[in-house]
Amino acid sequence: MAELHSALSIDRVTKTYGAATALSSASLVVKPGEMVALIGASGSGKSTLLRLASGLVLADPGSGAIRLFGEKVQENGRLSARVRRARARVGFIFQQFNLVTRASLYANAMLGSLGQIAPWRGVTGSFPNDVRKRAMDALERVGVADHAGKRAANLSGGQQQRGAIARALVQQARAIFADEPIASLDPVSARRVMRLLAELNAQDGMTVVVTLHQVDYALKYCRRAVALKAGQIIYDGPISGLTRERLIEIYGDEYRDVMDESVRA
């Protein structure tokens, strides 16, 4: 039944911050199993788009509905009553990891179950045994099981980000939204995280929507690209469609010099 729904559907959504327009009447549909790169210059609205999709940010009144796997997140600037059910289906990865830094990596992974278990279990920290097992399996899978007992604050950025992915796995999410997941990481950690996302997409059929600054990562790992400029979607198509001219259109004239310099180097 759920397979009939899009993983993400956004219908004419606008978001303004005071006088500044972050997103203007944008519509987007992502099908289950896709791996989509959201690209665009800083302030183009790609992070806003992703945060709107999880209901972390409210759209302006008058905006259409946002749904995750058919479950409504928000509509007309108001959160749906079932937003938590919708959020539980999607794991969210943040640039700054957003782990509970004073808790262990293991506890952080278990937090992925908070949308599914009884509230009192979460509040008292009495997680069921299957969640505990899933947490260890997930940490094993992302390769940080050795650090399970350490406080998140004491780990490197790459390790924390993989912990965040483990949290999404414990959540048994059917999609991962990653907002600049590698912007704070060194190149090796960045590659690991991107490979992990690609692997989850390929092997587990997980839908992945990832905002990226680095166009080369998008070209390498994603099949579809959605480009934003000044709050509007100006390209939505195969990744191969990101030609030199199109990229210059997306990032502005100076991007020509950026590309020329990298060619020379």
Next chain:
Amino acid sequence: MSLLLRLLVLISMALAAPAALAQERERIVFSVISTEQTEAVEALWMPFVQAMEEETGLDVELVSAIDYAGVIEAMRFGQVDVGWFSNLSGLQAIRLADAEVFAKTLYPGGQEGYRSVILVRNDSPLQTLDDLLVCDGSLSFALGDPNSTSGTLVPLAYIFAPRGIDPQSCFAQVTNANHEQTALAVANGFVDAGTNNTTNLDRLAQTRPEALAGMRILWSSPLIQTDPIIWRRDLPEEIKSEIFSFFLTYGFRGDAEQRTREQAVLETLFLGGFLPATDEHLLPIRRLELMRDLAETQASEALEEGERAARLEQIELALRELAVEERRVAVRELAADMTEARTRLATDEAGASADITRLVAEFLAAQPRIEVERRIRRATTGEITRGLLGLGAGLTLFAVMMIRSRPPRFGPSRLLSDRLIDAAIWSGLFGLLIWSFWPAEMFKFPLLGTNAPRMGEYIAGFFQLDLDGWEVYARQTLITVQIALWGTVVAVIAAIPFGLMASRNIAPVWIVQPVRRLMDAFRAINELVVAAIFVAAVGLGPFAGVMALALHTTGVLAKLFSEAVEAIDDGPVEGVRATGAGPMNEVVWGVIPQVIPLWASYALYRFESNTRAATILGLIGAGGIGQVLIQNIRSFEYGKTATILLIIIAAVTAVDLISQMLRKRLV
């Protein structure tokens, strides 16, 4: 975290249960006012209380406090049933607590009263009352506790009110302390003169003969009636009967051996037994009180003339009503005396007939005057001048700041609104400071330099440690720490929800604002007032103190907690929210782990300051080191005060060390 909370609730319930089960026998609470250390007073009264239990078959609980107000509040709410009061506090108990006089005390020699006196040192130049009342602001004077009959009321009514003198403006300094402290202050030369009473002087002759020998009596008052014993009007009649017969027979019942034993107990309490009495016992004190009100009303600078006239009229009316009652008593006494004199006519004709004439003449001469003198006072203009000066200073600074911040010829200029706000804030603060300069007596600042040797002298007194009784002080300090511990824990438990509800990033504004204002109120209301409110429910003692500390600390901690919450990083909260977690889990996992280190520091710091704040709780009989400390400071016992301070410092240091260890674990 929540496991700990549940555990605490369970423990407190388990601790409270046995107390609830224990009440089988009829229980009454008997209060005595202690002018000395509570422990000593309780030991003195114990034989009397035990005898009362045997005789009446009641469970008698003895409470002693160093302040009357708490006892009166307690009696009002059924937490005290029978009490030994002073005349004035007895009057207040009757008015506020629906109580009545049923007996009065006698002095060891059987006297029915005492005299209020004014003491000076033997070597004092003051020889007459007029020497004392020069009112040129050169002398210092010690009055008693504001509610004390002999220490405050009688001197006001007999010396100051008739002469229209306000002690506050007559003397350079007026202090209030209990009788023993006042006596020692005079003996040690800390004040030029102080009030006292003959009963306390008898006691002083035994406890501190050397202090008494150094002083003489400058003035002594007419006889003041002894203290009333008061019960709550609504006590069951059979209990009243039991208590009545116990008090009136004690010391005069049974065989010779029992009488000797009971007289010995009475002697240690400086009593000669009890006589029956009614509320009429308090008529003289009502007169004293009205005279005091009269003096205050005439002297008060805060009153407008219209209001002053209205109050004087009220006092006049009250005096008239009082005169009717006084006359009734006086006539009854006159009738008895006349009957007695007439029966004597047969045996002693000349003496008896002279007595009859004298009795009538005295009765007529004693009829009180009621006319009230009305004096006009000028309104003060100083307040307005200071306000204008503050305003002027503020405006000047405002102008200077606006001129100095005008757009420069080079470099960036600032927004006009920024400049206005900046200038308004700083000039407002400056004006406020100028305005507050006189009320805060900041002009006395140079005295700190010129009188530095006096401070040194004062501090030097502390270096003569008096280690006597340090075990008692240590035990009292422990009690204080225990009170502070529970007060803080209860506050932390309450401050967690209140703190979260007062955080703008957690709760909506219609919850945040009311909760914040409630916390403001918790902080603003003095602990003593809060304690008095709790006394109504739980009686005098440490628990009322714990609750008072807890309420105040809740107000402080909730504010600090909410500030910590408002400063958190939203990231982890979003991280938790994005998993589909509910609001409770967002708080427990997203917020609390971030604020725990700060919350823990705040709570531990408050624990430390509560250890000190618990000092105030002695006033409601909560015990602890504060009560002992206040008494020793007031009686100028430097050596003992120093010992107590050392013990408190040790305790606070210990608390601090433990706090540090705990914080390391928590952070």
